[in-house]
Amino acid sequence: MSLPAIGQVLRVRKGPETPEYYQSRLVETGERHLFIDIPLHASDRTALDPAGQDVWVEYHGRDGALRRFRTQVLELVYLPSPVWRIVRPKPDDIAREQRREFVRVDTDIDVKLTVRLESGVQHVTVRAHDISGGGLSVWLPRTMVLHPGMTVEAQFILPNPEYPVHARCTVIRVGDRNERGMALASMKFEDLKESVRQRIIQYTFWRQLRLR
Known part of the structure; x- marks a missing residue:
């Protein structure tokens, strides 16, 4: 070991x-x-x-x-x-x-969220707060409202080396809006390919060492 x-x-x-x-x-x-x-x-x-x-x-x-x-x-x-x-x-x-158990690390990557609503499909690019092999959390602007249980498509690129990720997520929780109108939403990856999860885990280790 x-x-x-x-x-x-x-x-x-x-x-x-x-x-x-x-x-x-x-x-x-x-x-x-x-x-x-x-x-x-x-x-x-x-x-x-x-x-x-x-x-x-x-x-x-x-x-x-x-x-x-x-x-x-x-x-x-x-x-x-x-x-x-x-x-x-x-x-x-x-x-x-x-x-x-997955290591969760702070990150600032851009994430494109796609959510299907009764009124149509909404696309918003947001900034991630942290990420792990099990999921990620992002900052939601006033223009995007999510609720626990909703399904969201997330697309982002991991650095070092660049690797595109397209993941289906379930919203776990959404915090209160701060003074800037931003809310922190935590999401869990669903049906993620193990090869993709391993790339995310490798990124969390690289990021962890970089933030020493």
Whole structure:
């Protein structure tokens, strides 16, 4: 089982079933050790105290599946920023969860939405807010009103390298309008080809590293 990529986001937990987690990133790898950013709590940004304890590290593989391994925190070192030095797991020590969770990353790609209404077909180009292998969210102008359960066609181009995507989506939720009249709509991909989903997942990894 492969390790996460340098710069990839990690989740660190005190126990395998502990609900709260701390966010970190893989900074560097060695033959026997890994070096990760000091984990910070996801909500209040407080640092996790290592104290030589065992912790569980989680990350997403390129197939979207969740992976985790148990490791020991050895010490705090400086590279030159302070990082944790932890024991590098053996490939067989990395467990793959059956369920798939997709990494969601901020993005600013343009998305052409097509929705079929009783009054006709509406086409609007909007700006995406974030995307994952499971769906995306976009900013809706006043001229477009969507409701949960509606079906929308989305077309966009992924960069690095350029790859066109045409996906059917179901609207999951629509937020309130902000002061600029924009509403955030979350949509789920439906019947997406696995090859297309893999391209989107590859983009989220590339985008994640770019936003380090």
